[in-house]
Amino acid sequence: MSEFKNRGFLLKQRAFLKLYIYKTIDKHKGYASQYLGDLRKEFKQYGYEPTHTETYKVLHELTRDGLVKRERQIKGEKGVDFQEIILYSLTDEGKKEYDLYKKQMKVELERCRGLLDKALEDHYGPVR
Amino acid sequence: MSEFKNRGFLLKQRAFLKLYIYKTIDKHKGYASQYLGDLRKEFKQYGYEPTHTETYKVLHELTRDGLVKRERQIKGEKGVDFQEIILYSLTDEGKKEYDLYKKQMKVELERCRGLLDKALEDHYGPVR
């Protein structure tokens, strides 16, 4: 909620990413670096390339707030390639928060789209 | 152009404001505080309230780059209420730059709208 004091210009990247990460975790367990790769692929055509740091920040925030569980695991062919990863899944509270967050973000995303639509109309006219 | 290295997330407030200010100056002379008031009124329903500082920054930037002319003037009933204001108008180069900027911003605004539309669709489905 304090996150939505952001009654200013457009929404912050962090909030945008958080929504996607919530969704992904909710669908299936996964680890940070994987999420990042997927997001980058999805947004590539929009010229948007999120950084790894920003992804971790979201994940750490969710962890701190008790909204996700962390689970260590070894990835790779057994014995050969040790690579520890951390799998995320939503806690019960996390699921509830995701629901709420999603509702709030709908309003926020639409507000922002309104702002952009207004600008497009104001400067380039009604027909696009 | 360096302004559009901003191949990241959403566009910056400064660029957004600059486009509006260009447009307003182009239409009629005016002064900063007036622009600000008008913008605030227009965006109020979107929960966006630009600050005076941000407005001045745009204006100073345009001045520094030789894109607008400044003209001092006294406002108010003569003799009674002295209030110096600064009127802005586009220089010839400013007009050209405005054209160019407007073209670039169209692309940028549409890119951003695409990002928001994608998010709205990804999270809330095709029917809205």
Add this chain to the structure above:
DNA sequence: CAATGAACACTATGTTCATTC
């Protein structure tokens, strides 16, 4: 080397203070 994480640095933007008539 891939993944995680922290530290540090920078830029955009907002808040406060100063000045002038």
Add this chain to the structure above:
DNA sequence: GAATGAACATAGTGTTCATTG
């Protein structure tokens, strides 16, 4: 008090460095 402007402060985010198996 309205308008302009500068100075200062903070937040958001990116870049770099560190660690681990």
